[in-house]
Amino acid sequence: MPVPILKQSHYLIATIQSALTDADLLALRDKLVGKVGTLRSKGVIVDVTALDVLDSFASRTVRDLAYMIRLRGAETVIVGIQPEVAFAMVQLGITLEDVPTALDLEEGLAYLDRKTHHGKRAL
């Protein structure tokens, strides 16, 4: 099931609605990396609230997504990792390394506002 991507001013918001296949996740990555250019977005929020599992593949793909978007000159923040999912990731030894995370959409937007206004690419 494709993930809808919403444009809100300088940001893109991708809200995952249900469990994703690997192919869905890779498609989301590629779509976001493309749209950051076509829509000249400064920041991307990926909302994973609906994901009940973030296994090693999903985590790696999310990390790749964030790095690719950074190479395109925009910031990414992952929001909505559920407590049980966080627990399972820690138990498995899965990390998102330095990919920024925030509690929810609101915190994610606040993060991007700080990052894109105070950063070198100030609006």
Add this chain to the structure above:
Amino acid sequence: MASAPFDRESKKSVPVASDNDLVAARREGRLLAEQLGFSTSDQTLVATAISELARNIVSYARRGEIQVGLVTNGSRRGITVIARDDGPGIPDIALALRQGYSTSGGLGLGLPGVRRIMDEFNIASEVGRGTTITITKWKR
């Protein structure tokens, strides 16, 4: 193949041949864990372990099967997951269980991670014949 140790009627089999099947396999495991009264954290651990094992099947053997079912040991009840394939097998099991080792371009967290989050972990593999991994999580 030896018959599975599952409690009667509780066994569910999910054929695994593409990444689409991972979602179904995870769902069966979570459903069973929920039925048995596992905490949501343990449900998630079971679902995540299934995801890793099923992905290994797709990556290395292309097709196989995930079985999930309830098991009883005395007064303990739990969930057993059997991941079975007729793929190339694992030449060096000790190496495959080492953290950070991967031949698929993955993180190498799959098997050691699964072993860590489950209570029991058993792997049988024969080169050219296939691999069967059996894992159990007991209800706390």
